[in-house]
Amino acid sequence: MDFKLSEEQELIRENIRELVKKYLDPIAVEIDESSRYPAEVIEQLAAGGWMGMPYPVEYGGAGLDYVSYAMVIEEISRSCAATGFTVSCHTSLASGPIFNFGNEEQKQKYLVPLAKGQHIGAFAVTEPGAGTDVGAATTTATLDGDSYVLNGIKTFTSNGPVADTFVVFAFTDKSLGGKGLSAFIISKDNPGLKVGQHFYKMGIRASQTSEIILKDCRVPREDLLGKEGQGLQIAMSSFDHGRIGIAAQAVGITQAALDESISYSKQRVQFGKPISKNQAIQWMIADMATDIAAARFLYSYAAFLKDQKQPFTKEAAMAKVFAAEMSTRHTSKAVQIHGGYGYIKGQKVERLMRDAKITEIYEGTSEAQRMVIAGNLLR
């Protein structure tokens, strides 16, 4: 066992820190307020090879291990959780299933530009009536000659408005329940795919979210991802990977809250001394740092298992639920430490508190994570 980062990992962390400090920190407040997609930062990340981190070099990636990948997501999220999620969603939810389940042609055609960051990916599974209950989806895919015809509405599609490539889930046979769900790769140029309503969110506002409307959307048979009926397995596998990223994102958000709290409490003077001299503040900071360390170990362990090709579903769920819940708890404390100033727009902790909440909701709610963990333990 080794808890120490390698020299290579340390350099990677220093480089991503420098990159986000230079390009993301200066705009983080503005892109949150205006809900703007930071295309210029994504271009920088693409140029540095940060958009296809865990995929092999022959598919346009960098061939990075998952522990390091998650560490990078934490570092980006520490500056801007929305951008951290844009990268994480693009990498693990959209590119991941193509790498894990796609055939060679699909990888060359879709994964290579995604991993190089020339294309952005989105993952469309959620529907108005089907959140955690993926099987309640109503989008259908009917085989007609050499293509499937998809009809339905997807909602809360992260990266939807900016994506070039969508991984979309639809029932090829609704009568089979979960076993009738299939996955498809669809280009944004497909005339049957339209970006619907954009959502303006409470947090991670620079991450773009929309409906995706599929109306007689013809998808060539060769763009079926995996086999017919493999959709649920593909979705669950993608979430397993994605949850490591969300746990890392939550840790990044909370680390930023801790950074802000330490710096503010040391300079804020009340009753003639910095508030950091008060035990009430010290305990909040100590608890925050302890939970951050625990959550970081949890996501690193889940990522380590993935790198070792061991099962990691339970561990990814544990990392995600623990990191997400400690993140909402401690970002709220960080606002408390900042008092009235923490409640003002433009203060980082105000944004962090809003950003943290989503980590308890997407890629499986905290309740869904507990279902996964208990399901694994009580089998």
Next chain:
Amino acid sequence: MPRIIACYKWVVDEAYIRTDSSPELDLEYADKKMSDYDRNAIEAAMQLHEKYGGSVAAITVGHPDDTKGVKDALSRGPEKAYFINDPSFENLEPAQTAAILADVVTAKTEYDLIICGEGSSDLYAQQVGPRLAELLDIPCVTMVSKIELAGEQLIAERKVDDGIETVSLSLPALLTVLPDINSPRIPGLRDTLAASKKPVIEIVKDELSGDFTPCLQVLASFKANMERNGQKLSDEAADIALLLDTLQSKGIIARGVK
């Protein structure tokens, strides 16, 4: 097609130096980093390489544990690195560093141009570059803010107190560069991963031709104390005159400014 050697120093990162009530510097948590201007030196070498071809090698003298620095240097573009190391090479006197570099550069390399940072982030003695050039008996240009090559001639702009001085010299030569010369690129992910696979030529003390037993011993490092007067001045004419007088009497601004 210049063969370029870029020198760098792996120094304590001042951002991690802790200060408390004790007079000594707490270096326990201090990580190390590439000396700031040496990043500019490597970047300058890479830009010349991209424009004129040739090759770039990095070279450093340091402690055997400083392997991260070698990877850092290589992730910035050089195709190979010379890592001269010994446990005693931690606090070398600049003249010794220059002598060790000269020894290795002469014995193991072929070069047209050597580029150093103007000074190191820790000591900023500005000694190693000029001393190395002297030992190699090649021309040296300091304070360089722009470089161009024209055949065998090198044209460098120097930023000096009263303006920009343009000099031309023939290769081989040594330059020390200012941070103004470029904005060092941040290594991409693939650059860092590729760095571990590049060749590193390790040179230990026994392979050097001279006796380089360090002649400098660091007994302790103390914090610099900045005394503040806490004197408040208004924007009244009398106070402005007092401010100028004070600054002049302390030699902070030149006389005759008034």
